[in-house]
Amino acid sequence: MDIKKNYINGEWKLSVTGRTRDIICPSNGEVIAVTTESNEEDAKAAIKAAKEAFYGTGEWRRMPGVDRAEYLFEIAREIKANADELARTDTLDNGKPLREAEGDVADAAACFTYYAGLITKPQGGVYDVNNGFGPMHSYCMHEPVGVCAQITPWNYPLLMSVWKLAPALAAGNCVVFKPSENAPLSTIKLFEIFEKVGLPKGSANLVLGNGPEVGAVFAESDDVDMITFTGSTKTGRSIARAAAGNLKKVGLELGGKSPNIVFADCDFEGAVEWAMIGIFFNAGQVCSAGSRLIIEESIRDKFVKRLAERANAITIGPGLENPDMGAIITEAQMNKILSYIESGKQEGATLVCGGERYTEGGCEKGFFIRPTVFDNCRPDMKIVREEIFGPVLTVQTFKTEEEAIAIANDTPYGLAGTVCTKDGARALRVMKEIRAGIMWINCCQPTFSEAPWGGYRMSGIGRELGVHGLEEYQEVKQVNIALETGPIGWFAN
Ligand code: NAI
Ligand code: MG
Numbered sequence: 001m002d003i004k005k006n007y008i009n010g011e012w013k014l015s016v017t018g019r020t021r022d023i024i025c026p027s028n029g030e031v032i033a034v035t036t037e038s039n040e041e042d043a044k045a046a047i048k049a050a051k052e053a054f055y056g057t058g059e060w061r062r063m064p065g066v067d068r069a070e071y072l073f074e075i076a077r078e079i080k081a082n083a084d085e086l087a088r089t090d091t092l093d094n095g096k097p098l099r100e101a102e103g104d105v106a107d108a109a110a111c112f113t114y115y116a117g118l119i120t121k122p123q124g125g126v127y128d129v130n131n132g133f134g135p136m137h138s139y140c141m142h143e144p145v146g147v148c149a150q151i152t153p154w155n156y157p158l159l160m161s162v163w164k165l166a167p168a169l170a171a172g173n174c175v176v177f178k179p180s181e182n183a184p185l186s187t188i189k190l191f192e193i194f195e196k197v198g199l200p201k202g203s204a205n206l207v208l209g210n211g212p213e214v215g216a217v218f219a220e221s222d223d224v225d226m227i228t229f230t231g232s233t234k235t236g237r238s239i240a241r242a243a244a245g246n247l248k249k250v251g252l253e254l255g256g257k258s259p260n261i262v263f264a265d266c267d268f269e270g271a272v273e274w275a276m277i278g279i280f281f282n283a284g285q286v287c288s289a290g291s292r293l294i295i296e297e298s299i300r301d302k303f304v305k306r307l308a309e310r311a312n313a314i315t316i317g318p319g320l321e322n323p324d325m326g327a328i329i330t331e332a333q334m335n336k337i338l339s340y341i342e343s344g345k346q347e348g349a350t351l352v353c354g355g356e357r358y359t360e361g362g363c364e365k366g367f368f369i370r371p372t373v374f375d376n377c378r379p380d381m382k383i384v385r386e387e388i389f390g391p392v393l394t395v396q397t398f399k400t401e402e403e404a405i406a407i408a409n410d411t412p413y414g415l416a417g418t419v420c421t422k423d424g425a426r427a428l429r430v431m432k433e434i435r436a437g438i439m440w441i442n443c444c445q446p447t448f449s450e451a452p453w454g455g456y457r458m459s460g461i462g463r464e465l466g467v468h469g470l471e472e473y474q475e476v477k478q479v480n481i482a483l484e485t486g487p488i489g490w491f492a493n
Pocket of ligand 2: 023024025026092093094182183
C-alpha cells in the first residue's frame, strides 16, 4: 500500500521517523490504508513552514479577504465534486453509516462556503470618541492570530477538520494540523484539495501522527500563536497547561454529558425519535449526545418501553450497508464502553435493552455495540456522571420542573441540552435555566455552520462556527487617528 504522507510547505513528505501506522476499518478490523507516523521533528518542520508563511512572505495573510474567499469557494466546490469518495472514506475509516457521512460532507462544503462569504462582510467598528487630546477618530479591525495549530478527534473526521480549517484560513492564519490517528484519511483528501486549488505554500500544513509526539509539540511550541482542539477533557487539560508557556490563545471543545428533559406533555413519538437520534446517531460518539434522559415520572414506563422497543429494532452493520447504526471507532473504545456498561450493572441500574457487543450477521470482526438503555439511574452512578461516548443512555425521572432543571445541571459539563414539551413558555423557561452552550427544543443534534457551537464549564473554551467561530481566529486591533497634526500644547514648556 502507498504510504500516506505529511503535507508540509506545499510538499508531500514521509516522516523522518520512517515509521508507519495501519489505518483500520472498525466495521471489520481490516487495514484500509497506511500513513506515515510523525514525531516532534516533523511537527517542528510544519510549525516552521507555517511561521515562515505567516511572518515571512505573508502571502495568505496579506491577501484581501475577497481573494482568500475565492480559494475557499473553490475548496467547497471540490468537496462537492468529490462528495462520494469523501463520504465513503469517512464511512470506511470511522465506521459510520454512509448517509451520515454524506451529511457530514455536505456540511463540510457548506462550512467553507459560509466562511468564504463571511470574510467579505464588514468587520470591526468605528467609535465616536473624545478624551481631551483633540479630535480623534477611533476604529478597530480584525487580523489573523498567526500560526494556528489544530487537533481533531475521530468521530466526525472530515467535518471536525473543516470546522477548524475553514474559519482559520478565511481569517488569514497559517495552520499546522493534526487529524486523529484513528481516522485521518478524509483530512488527507482535503489537503489534496488544498494543493489542487493552489493554497500558498506553508499556509496549511498536515502532520500525521499521535497526540503525545505531535499534538503535544503543537501545544508547547512558542512559535504557535493559537491552538484549537476537540477531544477528551483529559487531553484538553494537558493542552491548556502546555499552552501556558507562551500564553497562546486556546480553543477547546471537550464534549459533555448532555441532558434531554422530556415532559409528559411532549409529542410522544417525536420525543422518542429525538431521544434515539440524541444517543444512537454516530453510535453515540458525539460530543453533544443527549446521553442523560430526564423524564417526567408519569410517562416514564410508557416512554422507556417504547424507546427499548425501537432501540431493539435498530439495524447494526458496516457503514457502507447504510444501517441505522455503525461501528465504534476502535476496539479500545468499544471495550471502554463495555466497561461502562458493566459498571452500570454493578451499581444497580436496570438494563432495559442492549448492554453487549453485537456480533451477528458478519459483524464479529467489527467493533459494534447494541443500543443500550439503563433505567433507574442515580445521580452518583459513573454512567450518569462520565462521558461514555457510545450508544448508552441513562434514564432519571422528575416530578417538577425545578427538579428537572436541577438534575440536568448536576454535571461538570455544559455543552448541550434538549427540552421536549408542547408548552412553549415552559420550553423557553427551562432552556434558559440550563447551563449549556447549545440548546435544542423538541429536537436534538441538528447543527449549522451559521450558529456558534461550544460549551460552558468543563465542555470547553470558545466557540466554533458562525461569526463567533471566525472571531476566535482573529485578533482585534484598535486604531486611533488624530484628526489634527499640530502640537496640542500638553506640557508647560
Ligand atoms: P483524545 O482527546 O485523546 O484525542 C483527540 C485528539 O487529540 C487526537 O487527534 C489525539 O491524537 C490528540 N491527542 C491525544 N493526546 C494528546 C496530547 N497529549 N496533546 C495533544 N494532542 C493529543 O481522545 P481519544 O483518546 O480518542 O478518546 C477518548 C475519549 O475522549 C472518548 O471516549 C470521549 O469521551 C472523548 N472524546 C470527545 C470528543 C468530542 O467530540 N468532544 C471526540 C473524541 C473523543
Ligand atoms: Mg479508522
